[in-house]
Structure formats: structure tokens, C-alpha cells
Amino acid sequence: xxxxxxxVAALAHKDLKLELRARDTLPAMLLFVLSTLVVFHxxxxxxxxxxxxxxLLWVALVFTALLGLARSWVPEREAGALDGLxxxxxxxxxxxxxxxxxxxxxxxxxxxxxxxxFVVFFEPLDAAALAGVAxxxxxxxxxxxxxxxxxxxxxxxxxxxxxxxxxxxxxxxxGGVGASISEEPxxxxxxxxxxxxxxxxxxxxAFEYVVTE
Amino acid sequence: xxxxxxxxxxLASVAAALVTLSAVLIFVVAPxxxxxxxxxxxxxxxxxxxxxxxxxxxxxxxxxxRVLATRGERYDLESYTGVHVGTIFGVLTLVTGAIWAKASWxxxxxxxxxxxxLFLVLFLxxxxxxxxxxxxxxxxxxxxxxxxxxxxxxxxxPVSFFAIRLANDFIHPTVFTRDGPQMTGEMFFAFCVSWASxxxxxxxxxxxxxxxxxxxxxxRELREALQT
Amino acid sequence: MSxxxxxxxxxxxxxxxxxxxxxxxxxxxxxxxxxxxxxLAGLARARPAAGDRVDV
Numbered sequence: 001x002x003x004x005x006x007x008v009a010a011l012a013h014k015d016l017k018l019e020l021r022a023r024d025t026l027p028a029m030l031l032f033v034l035s036t037l038v039v040f041h042x043x044x045x046x047x048x049x050x051x052x053x054x055x056l057l058w059v060a061l062v063f064t065a066l067l068g069l070a071r072s073w074v075p076e077r078e079a080g081a082l083d084g085l086x087x088x089x090x091x092x093x094x095x096x097x098x099x100x101x102x103x104x105x106x107x108x109x110x111x112x113x114x115x116x117x118f119v120v121f122f123e124p125l126d127a128a129a130l131a132g133v134a135x136x137x138x139x140x141x142x143x144x145x146x147x148x149x150x151x152x153x154x155x156x157x158x159x160x161x162x163x164x165x166x167x168x169x170x171x172x173x174x175g176g177v178g179a180s181i182s183e184e185p186x187x188x189x190x191x192x193x194x195x196x197x198x199x200x201x202x203x204x205x206a207f208e209y210v211v212t213e
Numbered sequence: 214x215x216x217x218x219x220x221x222x223x224l225a226s227v228a229a230a231l232v233t234l235s236a237v238l239i240f241v242v243a244p245x246x247x248x249x250x251x252x253x254x255x256x257x258x259x260x261x262x263x264x265x266x267x268x269x270x271x272x273x274x275x276x277x278x279r280v281l282a283t284r285g286e287r288y289d290l291e292s293y294t295g296v297h298v299g300t301i302f303g304v305l306t307l308v309t310g311a312i313w314a315k316a317s318w319x320x321x322x323x324x325x326x327x328x329x330x331l332f333l334v335l336f337l338x339x340x341x342x343x344x345x346x347x348x349x350x351x352x353x354x355x356x357x358x359x360x361x362x363x364x365x366x367x368x369x370x371p372v373s374f375f376a377i378r379l380a381n382d383f384i385h386p387t388v389f390t391r392d393g394p395q396m397t398g399e400m401f402f403a404f405c406v407s408w409a410s411x412x413x414x415x416x417x418x419x420x421x422x423x424x425x426x427x428x429x430x431x432x433r434e435l436r437e438a439l440q441t
Numbered sequence: 442m443s444x445x446x447x448x449x450x451x452x453x454x455x456x457x458x459x460x461x462x463x464x465x466x467x468x469x470x471x472x473x474x475x476x477x478x479x480x481l482a483g484l485a486r487a488r489p490a491a492g493d494r495v496d497v
Contacts, residue, residue, distance in 0.1 A: 150358050154348035164345060164362070167338035168369060171376035182383040191379055195372055202368055209281050209357040251445035255452045262456070305459055309452045316448035418463065425470050432477045439484040 004094055011085075011098025016105060018075050025071045026106050033064040033114040037121055053122035054129070054180040058173045060114065061133070062140070062166075068106050069144040070161050072099060073152045082152075086211050096145055096207035104141040111137065125180070128189065132179030135192035136172040139199060143168050146203040149210050171195050221424075225417045231410035238403035246400075252316035259309040261408040262302050263328060265415045267370070269299030270335070272419070274367040277360035289356040290430070292363055293346065294423045298415055300339045306332045330377045331370070338366055 019025055040056040076082040085095050111133060119125055144165055151161040172195060178188035239257045246253035273295030279288040310329045311321045324330055342362055349355040396404070 146361075150345065150362065153354060153358060154345060156348050160341075160344060160348055163341040167334055167341065168365070170334055171369075171372050174376040174380045178379055178383055184383075188379060191375060194375075198368060198372060199365075202365060206361040206364065209361050212357070213353050251443065252448050254449045258453055258456055301459065301463065305456060308455050312448050312452045312455070316445060414460070418460075421467060425467060425474070428474050429470075432474060432481065435481050436477070436484075439481060439488070 004091055007091070007094040008097045008101065011095060012101040012105070015072075015075070015099065015102035019102075019106065025068055026109055028071075029064050029068050029106060029110040030113050032067055033060055033110055034117055036060040036063065037114065037117055041121060050123050051181045053118075055177055057114075057118050057122070057180070058136075058176045060118075061111070061136070061176075062169050062173060064110055064114070065107055065137070065140045065144060066162055066165060068103055068110070069141075069148045069165065070158060072103050072145060072148055077152060082211065092208040092211060093204050095211070096149070096203060099149075100141045100145040100203075103145055104137060107137050107141060128185035129176075129180040131189055132176045132185065132192060135189060135196060136176040139172045139192065139196045140169065142196065142200040142203050146207055146210060149207065153210070168199070221417065221420050224413065224420070228410060228413040228417050231406060231413060235403065235407040235410045238399070238406055243400045243403040244397060249317065252313070255309060255313040255316065257404055257407045258411070259306065259313055260404070261411040262309060263306040263332065264408060265412050266299050266302035266306055266332070266335075268412060269295050269302060269415060269419070270339070270363075270366055270370070273299055273363045277363035280356055280360040281364075284353070286353070286356060287427075289359065290426050291423060292360060294419055294426060296339060296342055296363055296366075298419045298422065300336070300343075301418075302415060303332055303336050303339065307336060325381060327374065327377050327381060331374050334373050334377075335366070335370065338369060342366070 037056075037060055040053075040060065044052060044056070073082070076085065086092060115125060115130070115133065147164045147168065148161055151157040151164060154160050172192065175188045175192035175195065179185040179192070182188060235257070239254060243254075243257075245251055273292045276288045276292035276295055279285065280292055307329065310326065310332070314323055314326065314329070315321050322329070342359065345362055346355065346359050349358060
């Protein structure tokens with residue numbers, strides 16, 4: 001068990017260090033989410049209700065996450081390292097967990113910029129909304145890492161990833177928006193927790209089959 | 214094999230008989246609904262088609278699980294065919310649902326019909342299944358990736374259904390409702406026969422498609438063997 | 442035909458049409474497979490019988 005967690009930590013740590021050195025994914029995500037929020041200001045008509053802005057926040061978050069996910073397996077692919085990792089004696093699912101955690105770190109970093117910007121540009125965010133963002137981010141990164149690995153095996157992977165990911169992201173958007181605007185966010189937060197539990201377990205179990213022959 | 218599979222001919226004949234019987238039951242025997250009028254009869258074809266689509270996706274997922282559990286490649290074709298027939302019936306659910314919506318409420322689409330919205334999400338999901346399948350080189354990798362995706366599909370069905378219900382509670386309150394039909398005995402019987410006939414028809418389609426795909430695969434192997 | 446009847450006819454009609462289209466597609470596939478088996482039978486006939494093969 002401890003070697004498993006050590007493997008996960010090592011893999012996540014490697015991704016974070018690579019990003020700190022190369023600095024290509026995170027700045028892109030930050031700039032993208034800010035640009036999207038500005039575009040949304042121009043996209044919203046003057047008399048749109050305040051709730052509409054929350055919907056757009058979630059669209060921005062999902063597509064920013066897609067940007068991060070699209071690049072998440074690139075370091076392994078370019079170095080040909082994924083085969084090496086798969087052949088290593090560690091449990092394959094550790095690769096998935098390490099990748100999910102690293103992607104989650106990037107997404108949280110992007111949200112650290114996006115959420116204050118949203119509050120300044122649009123509407124305030126309460127604790128329930130922030131909890132929704134946190135829970136949904138977990139779901140995005142766990143399912144997203146698995147789906148991204150599937151797309152990595154295919155031709156046309158840049159186009160395929162959003163197609164595979166968006167239907168799976170719909171429940172997360174519902175949970176997140178509901179937590180932001182509803183008077184009873186508890187239900188929506190519980191639902192997000194359920195989604196995270198179900199799909200994290202599925203992704204954890206299925207990853208092995210996605211990366212091996 | 215201990216139990217022989219029922220012959221395809223026998224199944225197809227029974228399906229044909231059941232479809233005929235259900236047509237008679239629907240249009241001659243079952244009374245007209247007091248509230249909705251004649252257009253309520255769409256119920257007898259729309260709901261069984263939706264249930265059959267779910268069943269096909271479930272079949273596809275079960276075969277997908279067998280792909281992962283046993284590495285048998287025959288299950289890959291079975292899973293693929295199950296998902297394919299399920300998608301056909303999914304599209305039919307959307308179209309018959311839209312026609313029924315137009316007949317009941319005058320609009321071709323409403324976001325307040327949870328089942329229709331669920332099928333829209335599933336349609337998107339399973340279309341991506343085919344795109345995934347055609348983008349990966351044939352082989353055991355493609356079999357496993359397709360199988361994992363098909364399994365995710367059935368997990369998505371209940372989760373999406375909850376999500377859509379939650380969305381309609383607060384984000385988009387319900388606009389249109391349709392009272393569940395107060396079914397008489399004849400209506401219920403007609404529904405059951407219709408459901409059985411459509412399920413059996415789907416299964417016959419599944420078997421026929423599967424046979425076609427298997428023959429295709431075998432012929433390809435044969436050609437390779439004969440051309441060396 | 443009242444409008445209610447038109448919609449019912451449309452719904453059942455779409456179902457029938459889709460199944461028929463499926464039949465057409467399958468029929469096309471079957472003719473292609475028939476042609477394939479014919480070709481392969483020809484290829485098999487053209488091969489020298491195993492006993493006649495001469496080792497070079």
C-alpha cells in the first residue's frame with residue numbers, strides 16, 4: 001500500500017516538476033479562462049439574469065479543464081515514456097491517480113485565478129459554490145485523465161477528447177451550477193460527491209485496460 | 214455449449230407474430246385515452262423503444278465486461294453490435310418522443326421531459342463511442358478501450374438521470390407534464406405485448422447484424438490466408 | 442385524418458421506415474459478402490492442390 005502511494009506521489013511530483021520547468025500548460029489555462037470570462041461578458045445580453053453568469057462560469061471551467069486534459073498525457077507520449085511506465089512493476093492505476101492529482105493541481109491553480117476574476121467581473125461566490133467547484137474539479141480530473149488516455153491512443157485525439165468528455169461532464173455542470181444558485185445546495189453537493197465516488201472508482205479500475213494491449 | 218441458442222428463424226417468426234398481435238391490440242382492442250385522445254397511442258411504441266434502447270446498452274455493457282474479463286475477441290463484436298442497435302433505438306426514442314411532444318404540447322422539443330433529455334445525452338455519448346472506435350487501430354487495444362467506454366455508458370445512465378432531475382428542480386422548472394395514463398387492463402396488456410415484440414425485434418436485429426459482422430471478419434481472414 | 446391520427450401515423454411510420462432502411466443496408470452488406478465468398482471460392486479453386494506442390 002505504501003509503495004502504491006509512493007508511486008502515485010512520485011508520478012504526480014514528476015508532472016508538477018515538468019510543468020514548472022516547461023511552463024506550457026498552466027499559463028495557457030490561466031490566459032484561456034480569463035479570455036473566456038471576458039468573451040462571456042460580451043456574450044451576455046444586458047438583461048440576462050444574474051444566474052446566467054454562474055452557468056457561464058461552469059462552461060469556462062469545463063473548457064479550461066479540457067485544455068489541461070488535452071496536454072496531460074503529452075509529456076509521456078513525446079518521451080515515449082508511457083510504455084515504460086506501463087511495463088514498470090507498479091500497479092497501472094497508480095499512473096492514473098498520479099496523473100489525476102497533477103491535473104487537479106493545475107486546475108486548482110487555474111481556478112485560483114478564475115474565481116476571483118469571476119467575482120470581480122460578474123457575481124459573488126458563496127461557500128457552497130466554492131465547494132461545488134472543488135468537488136466538480138475532482139470529478140473532471142479523475143474521469144478526464146482516463147478519457148484523455150483513451151483519446152491518446154487514437155487518431156485525431158485533439159478533436160476526440162472533447163467529444164468523449166463533454167457528455168460525461170454534463171452531470172458535473174448540473175451539480176456545480178445547482179450548488180451556485182440553488183437555495184438548497186446540499187443536494188447538489190451530495191450529488192457531486194456521488195458522481196466523484198462512482199466515476200473515480202470506475203476510472204481507477206478501468207485504467208489498466210485502457211493502456212495495455 | 215449445453216443449451217442451443219434458439220434458432221434465428223424461430224425468433225424472427227415469433228417477433229413477426231408478436232408485432233402483428235400488438236398492432237391489433239393497440240389499434241383495435243385498446244380503448245382511446247380520455248385525456249390525451251388518439252395521440253396517446255404513440256405511448257405503445259415510444260416507451261417500449263426507449264426500454265429496448267436501455268436493454269441494448271445494457272447488453273453492450275455486459276458483453277464489454279466479458280471482453281475485459283476473458284480477453285475473448287468474439288465479445289468485442291457482440292458489444293459493438295449491442296451498442297449499435299441500442300443507438301438506433303435511441304435515435305428512434307428521440308424521434309418518436311419529439312412527435313409525441315408535438316402532438317401533446319405543440320412543441321417538437323421540451324427540456325422538461327427528463328427521459329428525452331436523458332436520451333439526448335446518451336445519444337451524444339454513444340455517437341462518441343463510434344468516433345472512438347473508428348479512430349483507434351483495430352486490435353486488442355481498441356477492444357479494451359471500447360469496452361471500458363461502453364461500461365462507462367451504463368454508469369452514466371442513472372447518474373445523468375439524477376442530474377437531469379436535479380437540473381429540472383431548480384435550474385429549469387418543469388413546464389410540461391403528462392399525466393401517466395390511467396391504464397385499463399386492455400391498455401396494459403397491449404403495452405406488454407408491444408414491449409415484448411419490440412424487444413424481440415431488437416434482439417433479432419442484433420443477431421442478424423452480429424452474423425453479418427462475423428461473416429465479414431471471417432472472410433477477411435480467409436482472404437488473407439488464400440492470398441499468401 | 443385528424444391531427445392526432447397524423448402524429449400517431451408519423452410515429453409508427455418512422456419506426457417502420459427505420460427498420461426497413463436497416464434491412465436495405467443489411468441487404469447491401471449481404472450482397473457484398475456474397476460477392477466476396479464467390480471471389481474467395483475462385484481463389485481457392487485456383488490454388489494448386491496440396492499434393493501437387495513441388496518443392497523448389
